[in-house]
Amino acid sequence: MEKKIGVIDIGSNTIRLVIYEWTQSRRNFREIENIKVTASLRSYLNSNQSLSDEGINLLIDTLQGFQMMIRHYELAEVICVATAAIRQSANREEILRILHEKTSFSINLLSEYEEAYYGYLSVIHSTNIKEGITIDMGGASTEITYFHDSKLVHYHSFPFGSLSLKLQFVTGSIPTAEERQQIRQFLLPHFQSLTWLHDKHIPVIAMGGSARNAARIHQNYVKYPLVGMHQYEMSRLELIEVKEMLQDISFTDLQKVEGLSKERSTTILPAFELFNILCNISNATKFVFSLKGLREGILYQKMNDVSGEPLPLAxxxxxxxxxxxxxxxxxxxxxxxxxxxxxxxxxxxxxxxxxxxxxxxxxxxxxxxxxxxxxxxxxxxxxxxxxxxxxxxxxxxxxxxxxxxxxxxxxxxxxxxxxxxxxxxxxxxxxxxxxxxxxxxxxxxxxxxxxxxxxxxxxxxxxxxxxxxxxxxxxxxxxxxxxxxxxxxxxxxxxxxxxxxxxxxxxx
The missing domain is CATH 1.10.3210.10 (Hypothetical protein af1432)
Structure with missing residues (x-):
C-alpha cells in the first residue's frame, strides 16, 4: 500500500516542504511535491545572535502555509527538522516553543552530527561510491564527512555557509577580488585543521542548493546532452573554469547565467571558493553532485529501521x-x-x-x-x-x-x-x-x-x-x-x- 510522507526542512537559506510517496513493498520512495520559500533566516539574526521577531513571524507564516498543502495531500505523517539557522540562535528554545504553539509542529532541532550523518546516509544509499567525502553546504553551516567501505569514519560541522560567508565578507552584491581572497584566507585554516581530509584522492560528493546550482551552470555551459542531475560529475579543472567564468562578469550578467537561481546569485561565488578549497586539500578525483541530501537521508534511515536491511540501488x-x-x-x-x-x-x-x-x-x-x-x-x-x-x-x-x-x-x-x-x-x-x-x-x-x-x-x-x-x-x-x-x-x-x-x- 502506498503511503505519503512529508518532510519540512527549515534551513538557513530556504524552508522546504517536500512530499514523498513511499511504496513499502518496493522499499523506495519518489518525490511528488516540492515547495520552497527563500527565507534567508540567517540574515534575521541580530547582534545578540537571536532570531528577530520578524524572522520568527516569517517562519510561522511559512509553516502555516505548508499546513494547507499537508491537509490537501492528507498526510498522516510529517517530519519537521531545523538546522543551523535555529541551532545557532541564542533564543532557539523560545523559537521552538512559539512555533509549536502557533503551528502545532514538533520540530526536531538536528545536532551537527545528525545533519552530517543524514547527508552521508543519502549518498551511500543513492550512489555506487564506496569511499568519498561528502559536503552539505547550507546557508549557515557546512557539514563534511569521510566514509570508507560505505561506513562513516569522520564528520565535522563548520559554523559557516554560503549566506554567512556572504554576510561576513561581502559588502556589495558579489565579492570583489580582495573579498574573495579574504574568504579563502578565512576558509583555508579551517579545512587544513581536518587532517583526515588531506590528500585523500577520492570523490567529493556535494549536496544542497549551492552544489545543485554549480552543476546546473556547468551542464548549461557545456551543453550537456543528458537529462538529470543526480551523480553529475565535474573535474576539479571544470569546477575552477566555472568559478573563473562567474567571477569575471558583472552582477547583472551573473543573474542571467543559465542554471543559476536568482536567489543564489549573491552567494554562489563564496560557495565556489569553499568547494575549490575542499577539492584542493583532499586532492579530489572528481566533484559529484548528489540530488539526494538531508531530507532523503532521514527517509533512508526510517526505511532501514522498518526493513532492517540496507536498501538496494541499481x-x-x-x-x-x-x-x-x-x-x-x-x-x-x-x-x-x-x-x-x-x-x-x-x-x-x-x-x-x-x-x-x-x-x-x-x-x-x-x-x-x-x-x-x-x-x-x-x-x-x-x-x-x-x-x-x-x-x-x-x-x-x-x-x-x-x-x-x-x-x-x-x-x-x-x-x-x-x-x-x-x-x-x-x-x-x-x-x-x-x-x-x-x-x-x-x-x-x-x-x-x-x-x-x-x-x-x-x-x-x-x-x-x-x-x-x-x-x-x-x-x-x-x-x-x-x-x-x-x-x-x-x-x-x-x-x-x-x-x-x-x-x-x-x-x-
Whole structure:
C-alpha cells in the first residue's frame, strides 16, 4: 500500500516542504511535491545572535502555509527538522516553543552530527561510491564527512555557509577580488585543521542548493546532452573554469547565467571558493553532485529501521522500471538465462578475464532486464529504450554507466549505436565502444532465441573452428520462428568478430 510522507526542512537559506510517496513493498520512495520559500533566516539574526521577531513571524507564516498543502495531500505523517539557522540562535528554545504553539509542529532541532550523518546516509544509499567525502553546504553551516567501505569514519560541522560567508565578507552584491581572497584566507585554516581530509584522492560528493546550482551552470555551459542531475560529475579543472567564468562578469550578467537561481546569485561565488578549497586539500578525483541530501537521508534511515536491511540501488531502480512498464519476470528470466549462457561461452572463446570481466557480465544482465523497455514507447523501440535509460535516474549508476546500459539495451546495429553515441563520443575509447557493441549484439541474438516467448530453447553449445562458430541449439518445441530470427540477427555479431556463425537447431 502506498503511503505519503512529508518532510519540512527549515534551513538557513530556504524552508522546504517536500512530499514523498513511499511504496513499502518496493522499499523506495519518489518525490511528488516540492515547495520552497527563500527565507534567508540567517540574515534575521541580530547582534545578540537571536532570531528577530520578524524572522520568527516569517517562519510561522511559512509553516502555516505548508499546513494547507499537508491537509490537501492528507498526510498522516510529517517530519519537521531545523538546522543551523535555529541551532545557532541564542533564543532557539523560545523559537521552538512559539512555533509549536502557533503551528502545532514538533520540530526536531538536528545536532551537527545528525545533519552530517543524514547527508552521508543519502549518498551511500543513492550512489555506487564506496569511499568519498561528502559536503552539505547550507546557508549557515557546512557539514563534511569521510566514509570508507560505505561506513562513516569522520564528520565535522563548520559554523559557516554560503549566506554567512556572504554576510561576513561581502559588502556589495558579489565579492570583489580582495573579498574573495579574504574568504579563502578565512576558509583555508579551517579545512587544513581536518587532517583526515588531506590528500585523500577520492570523490567529493556535494549536496544542497549551492552544489545543485554549480552543476546546473556547468551542464548549461557545456551543453550537456543528458537529462538529470543526480551523480553529475565535474573535474576539479571544470569546477575552477566555472568559478573563473562567474567571477569575471558583472552582477547583472551573473543573474542571467543559465542554471543559476536568482536567489543564489549573491552567494554562489563564496560557495565556489569553499568547494575549490575542499577539492584542493583532499586532492579530489572528481566533484559529484548528489540530488539526494538531508531530507532523503532521514527517509533512508526510517526505511532501514522498518526493513532492517540496507536498501538496494541499481537493482531496485531497474525492478521499478520493469514494474512500471509491465515487463514480465518469466520473460526476463529466460532472456537472462540465454544471454548468460551465450556470454559465458563467447567470453571463453574471445578471452574471459583479459577482454571481458565481471562488470561486463553485470552490464549484460542489466541489459537483458531493460531490453524490452522500448516496446512500450514509440514505434522505434530502440530509440525509446535508449533515451529512456540514458536520461532516467537509476540509483547506483553514474551517468556514464547509465549510457553504457542504454547503448547495449537499445542495440539495433552499429550504425544506430554510433548515432546514439555521437553527442557522447568522447566518453568511450574505440575499444570500449567495440565491447559495448559486442555485448549489445549478444543481447540481440539471445533475444531472438526466445522470440515467441515460449521458452523453446533449452540449451546450446558454441564450438569455435577457425573463423566459424558452430552453435548446436537444443529446443523442446517447434523452433522455426526462433531459427528465422536467429539467422536474421546473427550478422551483427559476425561483423563485429569477423566470423561466420552456423546454427544447428534440434528438437529434443
Amino acid at each position: 537493482e531496485a531502480s531497474i525492478d521499478e522500471l520493469m514494474q512500471e512498464f509491465r515487463i514480465a519476470s518469466p520473460t526476463v528470466n529466460q532472456f537472462k538465462k540465454l544471454a548468460g549462457l551465450f556470454y559465458s561461452q563467447a567470453a571463453s572463446i574471445i578471452g574471459e578475464g583479459t577482454y571481458f570481466n565481471e562488470d561486463d557480465f553485470e552490464l549484460l544482465m542489466r541489459g537483458a532486464q531493460t531490453f524490452h523497455l522500448g516496446r512500450y514507447g514509440e514505434e522505434d523501440s530502440s530509440s525509446a529504450a535508449f533515451y529512456l535509460l540514458a536520461n532516467r535516474t537509476i540509483m547506483g549508476l553514474s551517468h556514464r554507466e547509465r549510457v553504457k546500459l542504454a547503448l547495449v539495451a537499445s542495440f539495433k546495429g552499429k550504425g544506430t549505436f554510433q548515432k546514439y553515441l555521437h553527442p557522447l563520443k568522447n566518453w568511450f575509447t574505440k575499444e570500449e565502444q567495440r565491447k559495448l557493441c559486442i555485448i549489445g549484439a549478444i543481447l540481440k541474438l539471445s533475444n531472438s532465441l526466445n522470440s515467441t516467448q515460449q521458452n523453446i530453447v533449452q540449451d546450446f553449445v558454441i564450438t569455435a573452428i577457425e573463423n566459424s562458430w558452430n552453435i548446436d541449439i537444443q529446443c523442446q518445441k517447434y523452433f522455426k520462428f526462433e531459427e528465422y530470427q536467429f539467422e536474421k540477427q546473427k550478422k551483427h555479431l559476425e561483423k563485429l568478430l569477423k566470423i561466420s556463425i552456423i546454427s544447428h537447431f534440434h528438437l529434443n
